[in-house]
Amino acid sequence: MPIDLLITNCSLLPEPGREQLIAPGFIAVSGSRILASGPMEECPSSTGGTVIDGQGDLAMPGLINGHCHAPMTLFRGMADDLALSSWLNEHIFPAEARHVSAEMAYWCSKLAAAEMLLSGTTTVADGYFFEEEVARAFAEAGLRAIPSQAIIDFPAPGVPDPGERLTRAASFLDAWQDQDPLISPALFAHAPYTCSAETLIRAKELARGRRVPLFLHLAETSQEHSLISSPQGATPTRHLDALGILDRDTICVHCVWVDDQDLDILADRECGVILCPQSNLKLASGIAPLPRMLERGIRVGLGTDGAASNNSLDLFKEMGLAAKIHKIPSLDPVAVPAEQILHAAARGGAAALGLADDLGALHPGKLADILLIDLHQPRMQPFYSPNTLVYSGSGHAVRSVIVHGRLVVEERQILSIDLEETKAHVLRLSGQVAQPELRSPP
Structure with a gap:
């Protein structure tokens, strides 16, 4: 099968809370599903698809x-x-x-x-x-x-x-x-x-x-x-x-x-x-x-x-x-x-939610819903274990997001929608909502 997306050199967390980190690791995606994942020594050669160098990033399921x-x-x-x-x-x-x-x-x-x-x-x-x-x-x-x-x-x-x-x-x-x-x-x-x-x-x-x-x-x-x-x-x-x-x-x-x-x-x-x-x-x-x-x-x-x-x-x-x-x-x-x-x-x-057959792990055959977490952020260092994701993690550490094999967030920019247009519409709608009364401090 063709490789449409290849993530290389990442710290790979295949199943959070159940499996150990693989570093460096790779994920190969064909269409909407994961074709292969594992240590870099098993990484296939790119066949013309998109390649993301995950150096410094942790890859985990969405x-x-x-x-x-x-x-x-x-x-x-x-x-x-x-x-x-x-x-x-x-x-x-x-x-x-x-x-x-x-x-x-x-x-x-x-x-x-x-x-x-x-x-x-x-x-x-x-x-x-x-x-x-x-x-x-x-x-x-x-x-x-x-x-x-x-x-x-x-x-x-x-x-x-x-x-x-x-x-x-x-x-x-x-x-x-x-x-x-x-x-x-x-x-x-x-x-x-x-x-x-x-x-x-x-x-x-x-x-x-x-x-x-x-x-x-x-x-x-x-x-x-x-x-x-x-x-x-x-x-x-x-x-x-x-x-x-x-x-x-x-x-x-x-x-x-x-x-x-x-x-x-x-x-x-x-x-x-x-x-x-x-x-x-x-x-x-x-x-x-x-x-x-x-x-x-x-x-x-x-x-x-x-x-x-x-x-x-x-x-x-x-x-x-x-x-x-x-x-x-x-x-x-x-x-x-x-x-x-x-x-x-x-x-x-x-x-x-009844979706465990398809989601929640970066195993071959699963749907390609993948996060790349920036481990260079100060709050993420040093990164001794995935527990850091729980006790120190933040959505602001998310660098890129792939859903169904499609890159929808890249370098913290959302690619799928016009965010400024969206915010402008919500701001207009919020102007019609009665403002809450400001209470004096006790």
Whole structure:
């Protein structure tokens, strides 16, 4: 097979958190997939394709952002330092009712795509309204994505009649299934407290019928159970289990307030779980029990959540926080080692999303989603081990990004979209958003 792209002389991290560095190493790409990888002495001769000298760079798989609301870049910084209930009901839901449109979803998702690509995310699972526009923005940016149309039980942007929510979701699937190699559409039932039992069951039936994942927020706050209408179980997790919602193609996001029985259910049903530590800390929702999840073999990945509740889409920041916060409740400095966090951000995240066969490692046959990290940056030196990526890493260290065999970021410049045009459109849209009141310091 022809070699279309050859990366040479790099420090190669084939599977973060599981395999050792190979230095110097190489990666050969043919089309959209990795043809070969390994030590430089096994490197094939170039056959006319693009050659990148990776001297001084670390090559690793692209990061997997397992949960995002990309259009919400418009609301970054609009409602900070609030509890989740106040943040949602008094600020975010009203702002969405006024400002979310197809145009907003497209341009703000394009901005989110640029932010993620420039900081090393090559795959994102997104859930919001007007997801056909989100999918279009991601595809144009060259970002691999699982865009999921939101399903909710009250009037929502693009779906003024709640009775049309599932029809709207089905139309989205029809429009995007098997249309673009970067886009795998799915469904997003917002939460057990915003979707009735009937809605959840019908959403899962639709997802099963179309063989797509169903995403939902689960057990994000301690008050969630009291908000569920006619709960069928003692906890939100048991409520979903009683409805038959949980299985290998259900991805549960947050899972902060889950007890041992809930975790056993999630493990037995083989659900994927995505944790969003920065969003959970900012909204004071709590800390998800990651060590107990890993003990049970639950497939766990990391997500940034939306820019309105994080406020960054840099998954390196998520890794650093995730590796540290679990040390405090247990007073155990090795509660969750950095290697496990690296794994969760790459192959673990791919597994949680059902994509481990194709993503999360730089092995022959895998899709060519590759990062080149600049190890010459002061914050990255000395580089004794890949743990440095977790405790000192930053999206600013990402030099180049390849998605599906295509170079989309080169020397920290995004090649796939006009970033200045994108920022200008988002700036114009932000001018229509009411500015938050400035509070006096206490």
